[in-house]
Amino acid sequence: MGRKKKKRNANQIGIPAQRAERKNYEEAERKNVVFEKYYKDQNIIPDETEWKEFMEVNTTILPTAFRITGSRSHAFELRDLMKKEHVPKLKQIQLEIDQKVEPIKSLPWYPDELGWQHSASRMTIKKNPIFQTFHRWLVTETEVGNISRQETVSMIPPLLLDVKPHHWVLDMCAAPGSKTAQLVEAIHANDAQEIEIPPGIVIANDSDSKRSYMLVHQTKRLRSPCLLVTNHDAQHFPNIHLKEVSSPVQFDRILVDVPCSGDGTMRKNLTIWSNWKIGNAIGLHPTQVNILLRGAQLAKEGGRLVYSTCSLNPLENEAVVAEVLRRTKGNLILLDVSDRLPELRRAPGMTSWKVMNKEGEWVNSLDDINPRFRKKYSKSLWMPPDVENLNLTRCLRIYPHFQDTGGFFIAVFEKIGPIKDISVLEDDGKNPIAVNDIEAIDISVEPESITIDDEIINKDIDQDLDNEPVLIKRPPSIDHPDEESNKRTKTSESMPVSDHNDKKEDKNSRKKRQSGEEIFIFLEQNNEDIPLIREFYGLSEDFPVDHLLVRSENEKNRTLYLVSNSVKRVLLATDVHKLRLVNTGIRTFTRQETNEPVKCPFRFNAEGMYTIYPYLSNKRVINFGLKEVRILLSEPTPLFDRFDERIRDKLIAFEGGCIVAYTDPSQEKEAVALELRVQSYFEEQSKASLDSNIQINPNLP
Numbered sequence: 285m286g287r288k289k290k291k292r293n294a295n296q297i298g299i300p301a302q303r304a305e306r307k308n309y310e311e312a313e314r315k316n317v318v319f320e321k322y323y324k325d326q327n328i329i330p331d332e333t334e335w336k337e338f339m340e341v342n343t344t345i346l347p348t349a350f351r352i353t354g355s356r357s358h359a360f361e362l363r364d365l366m367k368k369e370h371v372p373k374l375k376q377i378q379l380e381i382d383q384k385v386e387p388i389k390s391l392p393w394y395p396d397e398l399g400w401q402h403s404a405s406r407m408t409i410k411k412n413p414i415f416q417t418f419h420r421w422l423v424t425e426t427e428v429g430n431i432s433r434q435e436t437v438s439m440i441p442p443l444l445l446d447v448k449p450h451h452w453v454l455d456m457c458a459a460p461g462s463k464t465a466q467l468v469e470a471i472h473a474n475d476a477q478e479i480e481i482p483p484g485i486v487i488a489n490d491s492d493s494k495r496s497y498m499l500v501h502q503t504k505r506l507r508s509p510c511l512l513v514t515n516h517d518a519q520h521f522p523n524i525h526l527k528e529v530s531s532p533v534q535f536d537r538i539l540v541d542v543p544c545s546g547d548g549t550m551r552k553n554l555t556i557w558s559n560w561k562i563g564n565a566i567g568l569h570p571t572q573v574n575i576l577l578r579g580a581q582l583a584k585e586g587g588r589l590v591y592s593t594c595s596l597n598p599l600e601n602e603a604v605v606a607e608v609l610r611r612t613k614g615n616l617i618l619l620d621v622s623d624r625l626p627e628l629r630r631a632p633g634m635t636s637w638k639v640m641n642k643e644g645e646w647v648n649s650l651d652d653i654n655p656r657f658r659k660k661y662s663k664s665l666w667m668p669p670d671v672e673n674l675n676l677t678r679c680l681r682i683y684p685h686f687q688d689t690g691g692f693f694i695a696v697f698e699k700i701g702p703i704k705d706i707s708v709l710e711d712d713g714k715n716p717i718a719v720n721d722i723e724a725i726d727i728s729v730e731p732e733s734i735t736i737d738d739e740i741i742n743k744d745i746d747q748d749l750d751n752e753p754v755l756i757k758r759p760p761s762i763d764h765p766d767e768e769s770n771k772r773t774k775t776s777e778s779m780p781v782s783d784h785n786d787k788k789e790d791k792n793s794r795k796k797r798q799s800g801e802e803i804f805i806f807l808e809q810n811n812e813d814i815p816l817i818r819e820f821y822g823l824s825e826d827f828p829v830d831h832l833l834v835r836s837e838n839e840k841n842r843t844l845y846l847v848s849n850s851v852k853r854v855l856l857a858t859d860v861h862k863l864r865l866v867n868t869g870i871r872t873f874t875r876q877e878t879n880e881p882v883k884c885p886f887r888f889n890a891e892g893m894y895t896i897y898p899y900l901s902n903k904r905v906i907n908f909g910l911k912e913v914r915i916l917l918s919e920p921t922p923l924f925d926r927f928d929e930r931i932r933d934k935l936i937a938f939e940g941g942c943i944v945a946y947t948d949p950s951q952e953k954e955a956v957a958l959e960l961r962v963q964s965y966f967e968e969q970s971k972a973s974l975d976s977n978i979q980i981n982p983n984l985p
């Protein structure tokens with residue numbers, strides 16, 4: 285069933301709202317007396333001169349920031365191209381236009397000069413051809429996944445999480461996915477040296493089903509078989525029991541980037557100036573505590589958690605950290621990360637704060653709240669008596685004026701002892717956690733990562749949302765996940781995930797999808813398509829064919845998806861039916877519908893190319909020089925005789941079907957730029973339709 289194009293109101297996923305903001309940017313008032321008084325009285329920045337600087341910078345436009353993605357082999361080439369080609373020109377122009385604006389620079393604390401920031405205004409970009417060229421380059425590279433546009437401060441939590449390729453990682457509140465992308469890149473950090481698919485996994489979760497689709501859209505550019513997207517309320521993220529393992533999965537690394545009031549984003553999100561009120565933080569605090577507590581349970585002993593918000597408010601930051609430390613009874617500790625990212629300026633976490641009620645009065649304790657409204661306040665909003673012993677100064681506060689960014693809060697934890705069951709975490713009655721308040725709206729959406737400030741990308745997302753069939757069932761109640769999963773177990777006759785290729789009617793698949801159950805069926809070892817593919821493409825024995833799956837119960841496997849070993853283990857977990865799976869796997873081979881007899885009915889899919897390439901013998905691979913690449917770029921279906929004899933003979937010798945052409949840029953001059961164009965070209969082609977991939981025409985004239 286197709287989805288109708290719906291009109292979205294300004295608050296939905298922030299895109300139209302942002303455009304409106306852009307238009308009114310100059311006129312928008314950036315003043316909020318209550319905000320100012322609140323933070324002044326909280327004494328977040330004690331020094332008067334610095335306070336003024338903080339307020340001043342808050343009213344200025346946020347610079348644009350981006351990362352050159354680290355998992356690709358040519359990330360460094362791209363960085364060097366930036367430094368050699370774009371940066372000198374941009375700096376020169378910036379100097380000529382406005383000496384007050386800081387020119388483009390790499391972020392000194394970001395590893396390998398792969399993080400960048402520039403402050404050129406929209407007007408400068410629009411009017412200046414050099415900026416325009418640079419901007420277009422950014423857009424293209426972003427589309428093909430070589431660059432991720434992401435707010436500077438949002439890059440910090442994944443770096444402090446310190447993910448290694450073998451880690452099991454959970455990203456509890458992941459959409460739209462800018463930090464997930466960093467986590468996935470870290471899992472693939474050794475790809476250039478290792479042939480094997482990394483053993484680690486990233487489970488990226490979000491409670492909002494629409495936003496979890498956005499997450500899929502954002503991360504599919506990464507083409508990782510190690511990623512699995514789920515849709516749960518993180519407070520109740522289900523346990524996963526792997527086959528033949530008695531205890532549930534415990535994660536090496538957990539990112540807890542919670543919904544928050546988002547007042548660190550007011551340089552970009554102008555509505556915060558007018559909408560700011562203390563009720564937002566008060567209302568979000570209990571959810572934040574509960575999500576972090578669930579994260580603490582799900583972490584492995586010796587594992588690490590990073591808690592982060594784009595809020596400056598101690599009620600959403602230090603108060604949450606303090607409460608979780610109290611409830612985990614010494615089994616979770618704050619780590620001192622002062623030696624990490626030494627060039628990143630930060631302030632220590634606060635060890636003293638106050639609580640303002642919704643009427644704007646400072647209140648000493650819960651007992652002083654009007655009894656009628658008391659249950660809307662958590663006792664843990666107030667500073668605990670042992671605050672000095674909690675090492676809260678180990679938390680990181682990033683203020684906008686430190687390095688011309690948004691505001692952010694980060695706490696890094698290690699789990700050092702067991703946090704066995706929920707009763708340990710449950711309240712002893714002395715410290716009531718408020719029921720979620722009606723005002724607890726999450727306004728911490730990171731618009732930069734979904735809009736990428738370009739119409740093109742917005743359009744892509746819109747199209748994606750409009751064209752995707754709705755396959756995921758939205759939970760009737762996110763408050764009772766177990767009730768929900770029980771229902772599903774009862775109603776679903778067979779598991780949506782299976783290691784048998786039980787050939788049922790396709791009607792069945794459709795039914796399951798419509799009822800919200802994604803289907804993942806691993807191919808049987810004796811599947812008849814596998815030897816065909818292996819033989820035709822010369823796939824090595826090491827290629828993990830047992831990690832190929834299909835996503836329909838149709839007899840004819842149409843598209844074969846590949847997942848990593850860890851993802852497979854999760855998909856075959858005994859209680860996988862409790863997991864609301866949104867997406868996993870990369871497309872590797874797709875059945876081609878053709879009337880002509882072909883030796884192998886499957887063609888490569890560009891999405892899986894990076895993963896499969898190391899397993900290919902030379903059987904279906906050809907080396908092209910730039911000359912051949914130029915022909916391919918300028919002619920959609922070139923004839924064989926357009927190529928030199930050496931290439932032509934090789935092409936003729938191939939049996940009909942898909943081949944891989946690769947070019948080695950290091951061998952030729954001007955190659956990097958051309959390679960990038962080629963890559964964008966192929967990406968574009970494969971995005972449009974598989975069938976529109978370049979074809980070389982065998983008919984001689």
Ligand SMILES: C[S@@+](CC[C@H](N)C(=O)[O-])C[C@H]1O[C@@H](n2cnc3c(N)ncnc32)[C@H](O)[C@@H]1O
Binds near residue numbers: 456491495516730
């Ligand atoms: C600050 S944003 C996350 C940004 C994201 N980590 C990134 O870097 O792109 C908070 C996210 O939490 C999600 N969320 C809100 N309540 C949640 C809950 N109870 N469980 C899981 N996700 C939740 C929101 O839908 C939102 O996408």
